Amino acid sequence: MTAAPTDHTALVVEDLRTHFTVPAGAVKAVDGVSIALDRGKTLGVVGESGSGKTVLARTIMGLNVAGNAMTTGSVKYEGKELVGRSPKEMKALWGTEMAMVFQDPMTSLNPVVKVGRQLTEHVRTHLGVSKAEARSIGTDLLRSVKIPEASERFDVYPHEMSGGMRQRVCIAMALACSPEVLFADEPTTALDVTVQHQILNLLAAQQRDRNMAMILVTHDLGVVAGRTDEIAVMYAGKVVEKAPTATLFSEMRHPYTEALLNSIPQTTKPKHTRLAAITGRPPDLINPPAGCSFAPRCPYARARCHDEEPVLQIAGTSGHQFACHTPVGSPAATEAFEANLAEGLPAALVAAGQDSAPANQQTDWAD
Amino acid sequence: MAGSGTAHLRPTGEALLRVEDLTVEFPVGRNRVVHAVSGISFDIAKGETLGLVGESGCGKSTTGRALIQLPRPTRGQVTLGGEDLSGLDEESMRRLRTQVQMIFQDPISSLNPRRAVGEVVAEPLHVWGPADKEAQWERVSKMLDAVGIDPDTARYKYPHEFSGGQCQRISIARALVLEPDLIICDEPVSALDVSVQAQILNLLEDLKAEYGLTLVFIAHDLAVVKNISDRVAVMYLGKMCEYAESDELYASPAHPYTQLLLESLPVPDPGIDLQTDVTDDGELPSPISPPSGCRFRTRCERADALCAEVEPTMRRVSDDHFVACHHPLVDVHESSVHIPATSEALGGEST
Numbered sequence: 148m149t150a151a152p153t154d155h156t157a158l159v160v161e162d163l164r165t166h167f168t169v170p171a172g173a174v175k176a177v178d179g180v181s182i183a184l185d186r187g188k189t190l191g192v193v194g195e196s197g198s199g200k201t202v203l204a205r206t207i208m209g210l211n212v213a214g215n216a217m218t219t220g221s222v223k224y225e226g227k228e229l230v231g232r233s234p235k236e237m238k239a240l241w242g243t244e245m246a247m248v249f250q251d252p253m254t255s256l257n258p259v260v261k262v263g264r265q266l267t268e269h270v271r272t273h274l275g276v277s278k279a280e281a282r283s284i285g286t287d288l289l290r291s292v293k294i295p296e297a298s299e300r301f302d303v304y305p306h307e308m309s310g311g312m313r314q315r316v317c318i319a320m321a322l323a324c325s326p327e328v329l330f331a332d333e334p335t336t337a338l339d340v341t342v343q344h345q346i347l348n349l350l351a352a353q354q355r356d357r358n359m360a361m362i363l364v365t366h367d368l369g370v371v372a373g374r375t376d377e378i379a380v381m382y383a384g385k386v387v388e389k390a391p392t393a394t395l396f397s398e399m400r401h402p403y404t405e406a407l408l409n410s411i412p413q414t415t416k417p418k419h420t421r422l423a424a425i426t427g428r429p430p431d432l433i434n435p436p437a438g439c440s441f442a443p444r445c446p447y448a449r450a451r452c453h454d455e456e457p458v459l460q461i462a463g464t465s466g467h468q469f470a471c472h473t474p475v476g477s478p479a480a481t482e483a484f485e486a487n488l489a490e491g492l493p494a495a496l497v498a499a500g501q502d503s504a505p506a507n508q509q510t511d512w513a514d
Numbered sequence: 515m516a517g518s519g520t521a522h523l524r525p526t527g528e529a530l531l532r533v534e535d536l537t538v539e540f541p542v543g544r545n546r547v548v549h550a551v552s553g554i555s556f557d558i559a560k561g562e563t564l565g566l567v568g569e570s571g572c573g574k575s576t577t578g579r580a581l582i583q584l585p586r587p588t589r590g591q592v593t594l595g596g597e598d599l600s601g602l603d604e605e606s607m608r609r610l611r612t613q614v615q616m617i618f619q620d621p622i623s624s625l626n627p628r629r630a631v632g633e634v635v636a637e638p639l640h641v642w643g644p645a646d647k648e649a650q651w652e653r654v655s656k657m658l659d660a661v662g663i664d665p666d667t668a669r670y671k672y673p674h675e676f677s678g679g680q681c682q683r684i685s686i687a688r689a690l691v692l693e694p695d696l697i698i699c700d701e702p703v704s705a706l707d708v709s710v711q712a713q714i715l716n717l718l719e720d721l722k723a724e725y726g727l728t729l730v731f732i733a734h735d736l737a738v739v740k741n742i743s744d745r746v747a748v749m750y751l752g753k754m755c756e757y758a759e760s761d762e763l764y765a766s767p768a769h770p771y772t773q774l775l776l777e778s779l780p781v782p783d784p785g786i787d788l789q790t791d792v793t794d795d796g797e798l799p800s801p802i803s804p805p806s807g808c809r810f811r812t813r814c815e816r817a818d819a820l821c822a823e824v825e826p827t828m829r830r831v832s833d834d835h836f837v838a839c840h841h842p843l844v845d846v847h848e849s850s851v852h853i854p855a856t857s858e859a860l861g862g863e864s865t
Contacts, residue, residue, distance in 0.1 A: 195707040339569040344778035352792045369780030373788040392784045410712035412741035418760045424712035428677055
């Protein structure tokens with residue numbers, strides 16, 4: 148499924164599965180994902196909450212240490228297999244080879260330890276430098292992430308910084324030992340739009356300067372649009388569509404990708420434009436539906452979609468794959484959509500903008 | 515803006531809610547004061563949606579809460595349907611709050627985890643009647659139905675059995691059950707996935723049309739605000755920068771801050787030209803000692819000496835577009851005008 152690894156490939160993930168055992172069964176959080184990432188490239192991983200995007204990133208990094216997590220498949224970093232390594236073995240890679248920036252900068256820093264010490268803790272461990280050297284490295288790092296008055300900021304506690312500044316510290320921390328692969332898990336979700344813009348620019352600049360590979364995990368297609376080379380769209384633990392960024396937006400084939408894009412409000416549309424919401428909610432990952440997991444919410448779903456699970460197939464353009472029986476834009480999809488609309492399938496009505504106020508309501512107390 | 519002024523207000527009597535010179539300050543010890551909201555004015559006509567946008571800390575949530583006098587504003591007037599709320603005693607205020615309801619950001623924590631959904635939604639009715647349990651349930655089930663929750667299955671379930679989107683629907687049902695005139699939505703969709711966010715936004719539009727609601731919609735996401743609002747007020751550090759009809763605001767922002775917000779908005783289009791300069795942290799100055807003059811001047815490219823000295827007031831760009839800036843991005847038609855509070859003096863100036 149993945150192209151043959153080349154010298155430029157930093158990371159190859161093959162058929163990766165992470166299942167969590169819970170009393171009710173096994174939660175199939177990541178269920179057969181294959182991706183490859185070249186050096187210096189950015190992969191966007193997009194999906195709703197519960198689609199498995201964060202678990203995927205954590206699994207690749209070996210951070211799923213919970214006793215109930217079962218990982219199978221393969222993660223090869225520079226040819227070395229990572230699945231099955233113990234946290235102790237992984238520790239040598241964390242920071243120096245792969246690092247992560249987490250979503251919430253408020254909770255990912257220790258509130259009772261000064262920023263500088265947190266920032267240089269692993270620098271001292273991995274590089275074995277003295278305290279004074281660590282301080283100068285740390286200050287340079289703070290400067291590189293554009294924190295003003297870096298030497299003074301070295302000695303403050305996290306609560307003395309704003310959210311944006313704390314996220315800059317987290318980025319500096321992740322970059323401290325020059326990792327080859329950076330995972331950014333919703334790095335800007337907790338931040339204001341202006342700060343988000345700055346942080347994304349900062350990540351992009353650092354990545355370019357260091358020729359790092361980056362995996363940018365987000366729920367926002369707007370965030371990945373201009374800032375990634377390739378995008379993988381995840382749904383219910385699986386990659387449902389994967390394509391170079393420009394191709395994904397111009398030739399999207401999977402109904403979920405289309406629905407995700409259409410549900411975003413856009414400033415270019417007039418006010419009170421009805422949004423094409425996605426009906427229903429993501430599937431139960433313990434007992435996912437038979438067939439395509441998106442079928443119950445899909446405006447193009449036909450009988451076959453509910454019975455037979457689609458596999459990733461290659462689309463026209465290079466590197467474009469999708470898993471769907473009735474891909475967007477195909478005659479089969481048009482036909483299915485019209486049939487569903489005629490049958491009054493809610494997903495089709497919503498996609499066509501024909502859903503109205505809950506029809507069963509009276510208006511006796513409106514004036 | 516960072517400015518004050520009331521040029522953008524419509525004649526009194528035309529608006530359901532009118533807010534003038536609203537100021538909220540919180541003492542933080544050692545005689546210092548957080549200037550959370552400093553002299554903002556706006557009005558909302560019946561059936562309209564007003565969007566309040568701005569970064570965290572700009573005072574938009576405080577404004578929303580001050581409207582229902584929680585806490586009571588330090589200064590300023592809030593008039594709802596002709597009644598001045600600041601003059602009301604606690605008991606009258608308690609009665610009046612049935613007309614104004616709130617929907618909060620975090621749907622899960624805004625529902626009591628130990629009470630069944632049927633009870634949560636019926637709670638306001640326990641206070642305000644009808645006393646008859648059957649009649650209460652009838653109202654509750656109608657409301658739950660209206661927000662797309664099946665009343666019979668939800669009645670005895672607890673909030674943890676529902677997803678975030680469903681909990682937000684339940685919160686909306688609870689806000690609606692007393693048949694309010696005005697609903698203040700404080701970031702109602704920012705904790706939700708985009709697909710669910712779209713469902714909730716559509717639901718709010720439907721309910722608004724159906725029940726003739728007036729909404730104050732507080733959010734930091736400009737695209738969401740644009741979609742749902744008739745008019746939008748942009749706030750910065752406790753002040754109002756720009757106030758305009760929503761299509762116009764997005765088509766031709768007049769305030770540099772509005773433009774900054776719009777430029778920062780991630781657009782789901784890879785063809786768009788991104789401004790990718792790596793910049794220093796554009797930090798919000800402290801609301802304890804806000805900058806003199808225009809509060810936005812420390813982050814503004816157009817700022818000059820005038821901005822540091824004189825606070826800009828609301829000026830008219832067009833009939834439905836006002837800006838508080840000395841150097842706006844579009845032509846301003848007239849200089850600063852303070853409108854007398856009486857409607858005769860206004861003529862057809864604003865509608």
